[in-house]
Amino acid sequence: MSSTTIATFQQDVIEASLQQPVLVDFWAPWCGPCKTLGPMLERLEAEYAGRFKLVKINSDENPELSQAFRIRSIPYVVAFSGGRPVDQFMGAVSEGELRQFIERLVPNPSDVEHAKARDLLEQGDVEGAIEALRTALALDPANDMPRLDLIGLLLDKGDANGAEGQLAALSPRTKSDPEFAPHIQALQTHLDALKQQNALPAAPELEARIAANGRDLDARKELAQLYISHQAWEQALEQLLEIVQADRAFDEDYGRRTMIQVFDLAADNAPLVSRFRRALSSAILK
Numbered sequence: 001m002s003s004t005t006i007a008t009f010q011q012d013v014i015e016a017s018l019q020q021p022v023l024v025d026f027w028a029p030w031c032g033p034c035k036t037l038g039p040m041l042e043r044l045e046a047e048y049a050g051r052f053k054l055v056k057i058n059s060d061e062n063p064e065l066s067q068a069f070r071i072r073s074i075p076y077v078v079a080f081s082g083g084r085p086v087d088q089f090m091g092a093v094s095e096g097e098l099r100q101f102i103e104r105l106v107p108n109p110s111d112v113e114h115a116k117a118r119d120l121l122e123q124g125d126v127e128g129a130i131e132a133l134r135t136a137l138a139l140d141p142a143n144d145m146p147r148l149d150l151i152g153l154l155l156d157k158g159d160a161n162g163a164e165g166q167l168a169a170l171s172p173r174t175k176s177d178p179e180f181a182p183h184i185q186a187l188q189t190h191l192d193a194l195k196q197q198n199a200l201p202a203a204p205e206l207e208a209r210i211a212a213n214g215r216d217l218d219a220r221k222e223l224a225q226l227y228i229s230h231q232a233w234e235q236a237l238e239q240l241l242e243i244v245q246a247d248r249a250f251d252e253d254y255g256r257r258t259m260i261q262v263f264d265l266a267a268d269n270a271p272l273v274s275r276f277r278r279a280l281s282s283a284i285l286k
Contacts, residue, residue, distance in 0.1 A: 001042050001054045006064045012055050017080035021052040021105040026059045026066060026076040033092035034075045040095055041077075044102060051106040079105050110140035117149065126153060144174040151187050156231065160194040167191065186264035193228035200226050217243050217250050224258065233266035237276045244283045256280065 004012035004024075016022050025041055027034035038056070045054040059066045059074055069078060079087040079101070089101060117132035130153050136146035147166055154163040167187065174180050200206075200222050209219040220239045227236035240262065243255030259280055263273045 001045055001056060003056050003058070005057075005062055009065060013080055014083050016053055016055075018083050020050070022080040023052055023054050023102070023105075024078045024080065025054065025056045026069070026071055026074050026078075027056060028058060028060045028074055031074050037075045037077075037092050037098075040098060044095075044098065048102065048106060051109070052102060077101075081105060108140060108143070110136045110143045110146065113139060114143070114146040114149070117146065121153075126157075129153060141169075142171065144170055144180075148174075148180070148183065148187075155187065155190045155194065158194060160191060163187070163191050163194075182260070183264055186261040189258060189261040190228060190265055193225045196225055197229040214242075215246055217246060221251065221254060228258075228262065228265070231265075233262055233269065234272055236262055237266075237272070241276065241279055241283060244280065245286075248284075256284070 002012060013022050013024055023041065023045075025034075025038060027038055041054050045052065057065055059071060059076075069076070073090055075092065076090045077088060078085050087101070087105065093101070113132050113136035117129040117136065120126075120132060121129040130150065133146045133150040133153070136143060137150070147170060151163050151166045154166065167184070170184065175184055203223065203226055206219045206223040206226070209216050210223065213219075220243050224236045224239040224243075227233075227239065237259060240255045240259045243250055244259065248256065259276065263277065266273055
């Protein structure tokens with residue numbers, strides 16, 4: 001908890017809110033409700049351990065700031081985030097209401113670790129990203145967003161057992177959410193390919209079968225699965241497209257269904273996905 005004046009407001013509140021939410025508490029010594037709200041704010045600032053900053057302003061001693069915020073009654077609390085005011089309330093509130101107000105402002109520690117993981121991944125630190133994602137899940141096991149990212153990284157590493165365990169831990173709500181269901185199915189396809197790769201024939205054997213009989217769709221399916229397990233998305237899509245072109249009904253439209261899932265897995269390669277989307281559309285329209 002700190003105090004500020006008009007001379008230090010820019011640094012204490014505006015600039016500080018670029019790093020963390022700041023709650024500005026306008027109060028006065030004669031204000032009865034302030035004597036209840038103020039200590040409550042101070043206690044919660046300590047409890048939240050740095051997730052927000054409390055700045056107090058004595059309205060009697062800082063009339064310019066009170067006028068700037070058009071304050072007619074105190075206590076008056078203004079929340080700043082990203083350098084600007086984002087929320088406020090006037091008068092005394094219960095601790096439950098105050099906690100709800102704060103929770104709308106402060107970042108979830110699990111989300112902070114998730115963001116850190118994505119930054120590390122952009123820097124090429126895969127192991128650091130995996131560690132940060134595990135920390136995010138330890139902080140909030142119900143947060144499926146870092147779990148989805150972790151599944152993808154574990155699959156990329158070839159850790160089928162780890163990925164399978166995390167897939168099983170996804171909540172039923174996330175699994176059934178139309179926004180996430182296609183991505184989850186794509187992850188499941190990658191996992192299935194990883195689990196099957198040791199039981200599949202070697203690539204040269206499958207390629208020889210296809211060379212001898214281009215309509216050996218079972219061989220093309222197995223070769224596509226082998227390529228998926230090795231994240232060879234282009235080669236997998238080539239085999240799947242051949243299946244679509246040869247027989248849309250093969251294995252319940254396996255070629256088209258799996259191409260769509262590979263599009264999700266290969267989303268980072270936009271030109272590749274775009275090229276094969278066009279090819280798939282052409283094949284379907286023939």
